[in-house]
Amino acid sequence: MTTAAFIGLGNMGYPMAGHLARAGIQVTVYNRSADKARRWVEEYGGGRADTPAQAARGAGLVFVCVGNDRDLRQVTLEQDGAVSALEPDAVLVDHTTASATMAETLDAACREQGAHFMDAPVSGGQQGAENGQLSIMCGAAPATFERLSPVLAHYGKTVVHMGPVGQGQLTKMANQICVASVIQGVAEAISFARDAGLDAEKAMQVIGAGAGGSWQLVNRHRTMLADQYDHGFAVDWMRKDLDICLAEATRLGSSLPTTALINEFYKEVQAMGGGRWDTSSLLRRLRRDRDQD
Template identity: 90%
Template sequence: MTTAAFIGLGNMGYPMAGHLARAGLEVTVYNRTRDKADRWVEEFGGRAALTPALAARDAEFVFVCVGNDRDLRQVTLEDNGAVHTLARDAVLVDHTTASATMAETLDAACREKGACFMDAPVSGGQQGAENGQLSIMCGAEPVTFERLSPVLAHYGKTVVHMGAVGQGQLTKMANQICVASVIEGVAEALSFARDAGLDAEKAARVIGAGAGGSWQLINRHATMLADQYDHGFAVDWMRKDLDICLAEATRLGTSLPATALINEFYKEVQSMGGGRWDTSSLLRRLRRHRDD
C-alpha cells in the first residue's frame, strides 16, 4: 500500500487528502488545529500525527497545502518540519500558492536528504477540491512528475508538467493575474447592467453563454448580485497571491498595470472589513463607491 502524509487540512487540503484515502492510500495527516485532523481521521480513516515530521516519517509521498511562504517554511524546514524525516527517494509535493524562490529552497533541502520535490499549486477552489476537479501546475524533474501524476489525478482534472522546479508556482502567478482581472471585469459588467436598468441575472446568463463567459461569471454572478460573500476564496489570500505576482514581475521587469490596480482595489475591500470575503466582493466595493 502506498503511504502518504498530508500536511494542512484547510478548505483545500481536507478534501484533497480525503481523495487520496478513498483511492486506497495509507494517509497520515497533520493540521495545526488538532481537532480538525481528528475529524478527518474519523471521516476517512488513516491516522493523525502530532507534528509534520512525524507525519512525514516513512511516507513515500508528502503533500503540503498551507497558507503562505512563512507557514510552508514552518511545517517543512523549521523544528519538527517534514523535511527532517523525509525518507530517501520520498517526494515532497507542495500545493501551497507560494513563491518560486521558496520552491527552489525546498528543492535544495530535499536533495540534501536524497529526496525529490515538486511545486504543484492548484486552481479550482474548494469546489474543485471537493469534486476532484482541480487544475494542477507542476514544477519538477520529468521522472518525478511521471511518478506523481497518477496520484495527483485522484483530485486533479488537469495535471500538467510545466517544467523545472518553480515553474508550477510561476504558472499559478499567471493564473491569479487572469483570475483577478476577470473578477474585476465581471464586477464592472454587473454594476453597469444594474445601472442601465437591465435584468442583471438574465444578462449574466446570456453573456456567460458567449465570448464574455468565464468561470467567475457563471459561478459567482448569483451570489454577487445577492451581495453574498461569506464563502469562497478569501480576499486576504488573493492579496497574498497578487503581492507574490507583483514581486516576481518586478524581478522580471514585467509591467502588470491592471494587476497592480486590482490589488489596490482589494486593499480597499480589506479596509471595508472584507478580508475574509470571497474575491468576488469587488462588486461590493464598486457599489459602495457609487453610493458615496
C-alpha cells in the first residue's frame, strides 16, 4: 500500500497522482507523452516508467486514468500493458470513464494474475481533482473497497461502494445523464433570460441560490455569459460518455430520450469546431442563429 503506479497524467490523472505522492506513497508514473511524466516527477518526485508494465512491476496499487475503452485496453491488456506485470494481491484501480463490459474484462484478467480490480470512475472535473474533492463511484468486492477507500480519500471527498465490479461505471453513466441534462437546462435558462431582457448574471445568482441551483449553474454561468469555453470538460469526452450511456441503455431496454437529444446537440457543437470546448458550450449552439440576427 506504500508503492503505487499511476498510468495516465491528463487533466485529472496528473493532480490525482500528485495527491498520492503528497500523502507519502511512492508513485511511479507512466504517460504516453513522456515530457508530461518528466514534469510530474520534477514536481512531485517518485519515478517515471517507459511502459505501463514497467510502472506496475512491484507496485501494490496500480491506478489508471485514460480516455476511453481503447486507450484503457492498450495500457492494461496489450503489449507491455500493466496487467501482465501485476504482483499477486496487487489492486488495479481504473478511474477511466469506460464501459461496464470493459470493467468485467479487466476484472477477469486481474484474477488470472492473482490480483484484484476496482472500477472507480470519478466526477468533479479538473477543479475537483486539483482540490482533492472528487466523487468516486466504486465497483469491487467489499474487501477490495475496504482496502482502497483510505487511499482514494486522498483525492475523493465522497467515496462510495456501489456494489460488484461494473457498478461504478454504471453509476458514472447515470451521473453523465444528469450532467448533460443540467447543462442543457442552464443553457436554455440563460438564453431565455437574455431574450426576456433580464440581467442574466443577476438571474443566475438568484436561481443558483434556490431550488434551480446546481454545480453547473454556479460554476459555469459566468463563462457561459462571456462566451468562454476554452476550459473544463471537453465536448469530445462528453460525446464519448453519452455514447457509452446510450449503448448500455439499449442493452438494458432503458429509455433515455433527453440524453439522446442532447447527444445530438453535442454532435452539432463538434460540427461547429467545438470538440475541445467545455460542455457548457451548449449555449453557443443555442444562440448561434439567434445572435446572428
